[in-house]
Amino acid sequence: MKKICLLLLLLPALQFVQAQNHQTLSDEGYQDNKIVFQVVTQDTLAHKALMKQLNNIRSVAPNTPIEVVCHGPGLYMLVTERCVIQKQIKEQAAKGISFVACEFSLKERNVSKDAVVPEANFVRSGALEIANKQRLGWSYLKAGF
Template structure:
């Protein structure tokens, strides 16, 4: 009797897993070719953590999506070694292809050098112009 119950549970579980895998594949196909640029201007670490949660969710259903996070003004804090609370997450997503970029104008204003940025990040001359360029290239824009 125990074997029958165990086999039944295993069978039901496998059906659920197969349905979930099928749903994930269908969802992924629905999001092919997406490109999203995020604008971050907040120093609030809760917003930074929320962004990582959002990326985790997006990545789970649309792993082929291109993402770029543009940090300028107070948002630059997310990419500074001494203020960043999500350095491991940034490195992990950067390794998966997500771009995290710091505005060089904001860096200059705050006397920040490139060596003060977290691993996995890079720079652009102007955060706002980078976002405008991405939109011109067909990227969707999300303000954080």
């Protein structure tokens, strides 16, 4: 009997919780972000997911500075003969997104700079590039969701 009474008391409260509406939070402040993405996977599904994420960010904050650093196995995202998202890279680069390849990873994998998509730039160390961006106040995100 006590359990039934307790249930009857809680039932209106549960309906109130269920009836609450969700709301979208404000985009205010998104314009001040700077983002560096790290790509360390050769998984092409992760590369495609990153392109979608870049589009999502640009749709809300179109002037956000973004750099994509590819090193280790992630270098293959920028190698022309293995890249499955060349068209998207070209489109994103035209919107101001920077793509960089790690020279250490190039050397380690015997890949020449000529084999990298033309939209990419180069840094000597991908890891140090990311660390430097963080030191300068950039937010770090890892691709490969």
